[in-house]
Amino acid sequence: MVTRSEENYLKTIYHLGKQGTIAVSTNAIAEKMETKASSVTDMVKKLAEKNLANYIKYQGVTLTNEGRLAAALVIRKHRLWELFLVEKLNFSWDEVHEVAEQLEHIKSLKLVNELDAFLGYPTHDPHGDPIPDKDGNYSPIKSINILDLDTGKEGILAFVKDSSDIFLKYLNKNNLALGDTIKVLDFEPFDNSLTIETKTQKMIISNEVAQNLYISL
């Protein structure tokens, strides 16, 4: 049995270390999870004992194949639930995270797979992140940062890198949503800001915002 706490560690190691393939330091994990490095050391030993992680003292952690699959399945559940909340229960995309954090730990294979079917086997969650399949695989999003789009060109908003509350609320306030077609009208070298146009409006976005918007063509 993989405990809830173990699942959270697996998820973090997966995210920080390119799906757990490159070594992650205990400190990095501690910071991400808002806990102490000593707690991480304890847990990482436990994961290694259960064959979910590879751990060498002072040299960081990677995931075993088993650990990587376990992590991907938690992420699968998280993203399916997020989509469910947004599509069926009228949650906005900045409200889903906390609840999905809880739902991702529900243990029932049938539940996940039926939910997947109920949602029509979606490939991406409300933030544009890909949803792993039953085997933990997914095709990464083919998208480029909006700053790499030439002036005059347009594309579809496919993914936002930052999915913090505050950023999602900014997007909501400014009527920007995944799936929107966005055209780059101008690039301002002084502050690296962009002028963009959507179906409904023309607006200026700061470089900081632009860095978080990814476009598929």
Next chain:
Amino acid sequence: MVTRSEENYLKTIYHLGKQGTIAVSTNAIAEKMETKASSVTDMVKKLAEKNLANYIKYQGVTLTNEGRLAAALVIRKHRLWELFLVEKLNFSWDEVHEVAEQLEHIKSLKLVNELDAFLGYPTHDPHGDPIPDKDGNYSPIKSINILDLDTGKEGILAFVKDSSDIFLKYLNKNNLALGDTIKVLDFEPFDNSLTIETKTQKMIISNEVAQNLYISL
């Protein structure tokens, strides 16, 4: 914050003691929860400290108003999730319990209430049990045991008292489901069994089975 374990105790006390109004012994709780009486004593003290239960040493436990509401809300969540699983995710009514046991502890008021709306504000779960509203209230089922139905009379199967796996599987196997119209054809005094008729079949049910079937008229 009410912990998962506390919620489980509240639920049990609610069920064993007429919504927590009559005192329940620690032993009774321990047996129902498959734990030890000493563990129950510990927890019950904690519930009393949090003002969720009234506890007098050696005299059993009742729920405070606050505790009763908390318990009803857990039960509300449990039953809404059961219905969701059956209606939307193709679970059969003998598969839902274990998963609903987990889902009932998810903390999000918005989630429960949106789920309620999504399901069309249902009043009963797949076993015919009533679903408490936001304030923990519900109208009890108006139904009578099938043994109290006169020969020749019919009614609708509204509720099953035993909702164990094995009993629900028996009903499935014999094509009996909530909502079915059932007519009592004969009562056999020798073994107290009943001959009944549904739209699709005529069959004999044992007294043991009959005791668990409740009929609304």
Next chain:
DNA sequence: AATCGTTTTTAGGCAAGACTAAAAATATAT
């Protein structure tokens, strides 16, 4: 009302998962 059997509580311990403070290993800088 004293005794016997049952129920309930207390006392003390254990595992999981977190923490703090100190020690050890590693990395950096002179």
Next chain:
DNA sequence: ATATATTTTTAGTCTTGCCTAAAAACGATT
């Protein structure tokens, strides 16, 4: 190459929720 700073681990504690074994209270019977 050695001293210093940083990172990581170890050692020891705490809380939650459970356990076992022993003690205390209850209640039924004579």
